[in-house]
Amino acid sequence: MSGVGGDGVGGDIGIRFDGVSVAYGSNTVLDSLDLTVERGEVMALLGPSGSGKTTALRAVAGFVTPARGRVHIGDRDVTHLPPHRRGVGMVVQSYALFPHLRVEDNVAFGLKAQKADKAAIPGRVAEALEMTGMAAYAKRYPRELSGGQQQRVAIARALAIRPGVLLLDEPLSALDAQLRSGMLAELARLHRELPDVSILYVTHDQVEALTLADRIAVMDKARLQDCGTPQELYRSPRTEFTASFVGNANLLPVRVGSGSGQVRLGDAELKVDTAGVAAGATATLCVRPHLVGLGEGANTLRGAVAEVQWRGATHRLYVDVAGQRVKADVRELRTPPALGSQVALHFAPEDAVLLSAGVAADA
Amino acid sequence: MRSPAGPLTESHPARGAVPTRSALRNICPQRAAAEQWGRKPQPQPQPLRQRATWVWALPPVLALGVVFLYPLVLLVQQSFTPLEGGMSVQPYADVFADPAFREALGTTVWLAVGATVGCLVLGFVLALVIAFVPFPGAKAVARFVDVFLSFPSFLITLALLFVYGTVGMANGMWTDVTGAASGPFQFLTTPWGVLLAEITYFTPFVMRPLLAAFSQIDTAQIEAASSLGAKAPRIVRQVILPEALPALAAGGSLVLIMCLNEFGIVLFTGAKGVTTLPTLVYSKAILESDWTAACVVAVVNVVISVSLYGLYRVVSRRVGA
Numbered sequence: 311m312s313g314v315g316g317d318g319v320g321g322d323i324g325i326r327f328d329g330v331s332v333a334y335g336s337n338t339v340l341d342s343l344d345l346t347v348e349r350g351e352v353m354a355l356l357g358p359s360g361s362g363k364t365t366a367l368r369a370v371a372g373f374v375t376p377a378r379g380r381v382h383i384g385d386r387d388v389t390h391l392p393p394h395r396r397g398v399g400m401v402v403q404s405y406a407l408f409p410h411l412r413v414e415d416n417v418a419f420g421l422k423a424q425k426a427d428k429a430a431i432p433g434r435v436a437e438a439l440e441m442t443g444m445a446a447y448a449k450r451y452p453r454e455l456s457g458g459q460q461q462r463v464a465i466a467r468a469l470a471i472r473p474g475v476l477l478l479d480e481p482l483s484a485l486d487a488q489l490r491s492g493m494l495a496e497l498a499r500l501h502r503e504l505p506d507v508s509i510l511y512v513t514h515d516q517v518e519a520l521t522l523a524d525r526i527a528v529m530d531k532a533r534l535q536d537c538g539t540p541q542e543l544y545r546s547p548r549t550e551f552t553a554s555f556v557g558n559a560n561l562l563p564v565r566v567g568s569g570s571g572q573v574r575l576g577d578a579e580l581k582v583d584t585a586g587v588a589a590g591a592t593a594t595l596c597v598r599p600h601l602v603g604l605g606e607g608a609n610t611l612r613g614a615v616a617e618v619q620w621r622g623a624t625h626r627l628y629v630d631v632a633g634q635r636v637k638a639d640v641r642e643l644r645t646p647p648a649l650g651s652q653v654a655l656h657f658a659p660e661d662a663v664l665l666s667a668g669v670a671a672d673a
Numbered sequence: 674m675r676s677p678a679g680p681l682t683e684s685h686p687a688r689g690a691v692p693t694r695s696a697l698r699n700i701c702p703q704r705a706a707a708e709q710w711g712r713k714p715q716p717q718p719q720p721l722r723q724r725a726t727w728v729w730a731l732p733p734v735l736a737l738g739v740v741f742l743y744p745l746v747l748l749v750q751q752s753f754t755p756l757e758g759g760m761s762v763q764p765y766a767d768v769f770a771d772p773a774f775r776e777a778l779g780t781t782v783w784l785a786v787g788a789t790v791g792c793l794v795l796g797f798v799l800a801l802v803i804a805f806v807p808f809p810g811a812k813a814v815a816r817f818v819d820v821f822l823s824f825p826s827f828l829i830t831l832a833l834l835f836v837y838g839t840v841g842m843a844n845g846m847w848t849d850v851t852g853a854a855s856g857p858f859q860f861l862t863t864p865w866g867v868l869l870a871e872i873t874y875f876t877p878f879v880m881r882p883l884l885a886a887f888s889q890i891d892t893a894q895i896e897a898a899s900s901l902g903a904k905a906p907r908i909v910r911q912v913i914l915p916e917a918l919p920a921l922a923a924g925g926s927l928v929l930i931m932c933l934n935e936f937g938i939v940l941f942t943g944a945k946g947v948t949t950l951p952t953l954v955y956s957k958a959i960l961e962s963d964w965t966a967a968c969v970v971a972v973v974n975v976v977i978s979v980s981l982y983g984l985y986r987v988v989s990r991r992v993g994a
Binding site for chain 2: 371372373392393394395397398399400402404406407408409410411419420423464467468471477
């Protein structure tokens with residue numbers, strides 16, 4: 311797609327947070343955020359509510375002023391620039407379309423506000439609506455559209471001003487599950503068509519982050535906890551928070567044995583990579599539920615079945631092992647184990663990650 | 674409602690089909706909302722209980738008839754009864770031919786229209802500031818607006834007399850400083866004084882519905898507009914104002930009708946030179962004991978008020994208020 315994207319603000323557009331803190335009174339909602347979003351990169355800010363992710367996005371848009379630190383868009387320091395001079399596109403959960411304007415006028419709003427060449431406006435509106443598949447709805451009012459369609463219009467409206475930076479604040483949260491996965495694919499396609507636009511994508515949904523993001527910044531308690539590619543965060547999380555928030559991993563307290571590659575959970579000896587963790591120390595063993603199988607194997611855990619949930623294609627088993635509840639997602643079982651029965655679970659050594667106790671929350 | 678014909682807003686159910694409330698909501702949320710507020714957007718099928726319920730309507734209708742409608746009928750009847758007796762339109766011809774009446778009519782209309790415009794502009798600006806400019810005490814100011822609504826109108830007039838009256842503060846300071854016999858602020862007894870007092874008193878009546886409307890505006894819309902590059906004036910014009918139109922229409926019509934019928938302010942301020950229809954009724958009836966002429970003027974006043982109210986209903990329905 312020609313034209314749209316990238317040339318709105320000029321230069322190498324990306325976002326850089328330099329020690330950005332935001333506070334309301336004594337309540338710090340964003341604490342010394344250092345983060346760089348490269349040009350053309352999709353960065354997901356992932357975290358529970360109240361983690362500071364939306365505040366970070368609003369600092370880029372200009373709706374909150376940092377108490378400390380600088381925000382850069384490209385090579386411009388925008389920390390104290392008013393929102394209307396930042397040239398960012400923004401899409402929010404509630405769509406925020408102008409209800410009294412037709413779809414085409416909603417999309418043209420930014421172009422008119424920025425005093426774009428009048429003759430060029432219809433073309434650029436049509437282009438943005440084309441990209442989002444909403445060209446047929448140009449004459450409609452927002453109230454005549456479904457939620458998904460309204461969100462497409464909101465995206466078209468943000469793209470029409472050809473922003474170098476696109477801010478998406480929980481854009482899919484108001485949609486139902488099926489529509490959400492369709493819109494995820496749409497967003498991925500849009501990003502392929504606009505390879506120069508940097509996208510900051512705020513979400514609490516790890517699936518959205520894993521699907522869409524080039525990198526994920528995991529946030530909790532106003533701080534950046536972890537940052538890396540989806541694969542890095544998923545396969546080798548650096549903190550317990552990341553491990554549990556991204557992929558809902560089992561976190562088991564273990565003691566590192568004297569021999570290398572050995573840890574102990576209760577009276578079970580387990581073989582895992584113990585590099586970087588001192589012998590005799592306590593550590594957290596992190597295993598994804600879907601990598602835990604039923605039956606004996608290289609690493610075997612024994613315990614009593616506490617709960618069995620049928621989830622269609624899989625069964626989720628909760629098994630109490632040495633005082634810890636271990637989650638296992640196994641393929642649908644013909645005869646699931648009875649509650650209270652003793653079962654064996656296993657996982658491969660290479661599927662487990664050992665986190666030394668010191669790398670918890672405040673990494 | 675300003676909506677184009679489309680499958681989502683227009684529905685033509687089969688004759689006799691009864692749309693359920695939820696179906697109605699799906700077809701048109703505004704209409705369902707309107708229904709919720711007690712207006713009937715389309716004829717409803719008569720429920721069986723209807724036959725018994727008219728009994729309950731009797732007491733209020735009777736009370737209304739005795740207390741309000743009957744005296745009104747007497748008033749209208751009197752307006753068609755000349756001094757010499759009988760029924761004729763002569764009293765109307767006499768009153769309409771009277772230059773004093775024409776002047777009063779003109780004064781009434783321009784004062785009401787002027788005060789309404791003034792209230793709309795001032796009320797809109799003040800409500801904007803209170804609602805969207807964060808300043809300490811904004812809530813207290815908004816609450817004061819509510820209190821203000823409960824003040825009697827002549828209170829404002831009295832207060833203005835203290836400030837701008839012939840021996841008020843402003844003129845007092847002027848005469849103290851310059852040694853002149855009288856101050857420059859003599860407008861209070863002119864129509865301009867009435868206009869000032871009416872704008873001062875009635876502006877909160879515009880602000881109240883406006884503040885309610887502003888509190889309904891999604892701040893995300895304002896943020897979206899500003900990140901799209903719109904500065905404050907454009908946001909006010911294209912995002913806030915369209916949302917506030919129904920409230921402006923409601924507040925404006927209310928103020929227009931109240932100004933047309935305002936008595937206390939005109940009596941207090943403009944007593945010397947300003948005559949409006951209500952004060953004309955007063956002077957005809959009480960000072961000149963011309964009861965018939967007073968009734969004629971009163972009928973004219975009522976007709977103007979009721980037609981304006983009708984216009985207001987039509988307009989407000991059209992803008993979807």
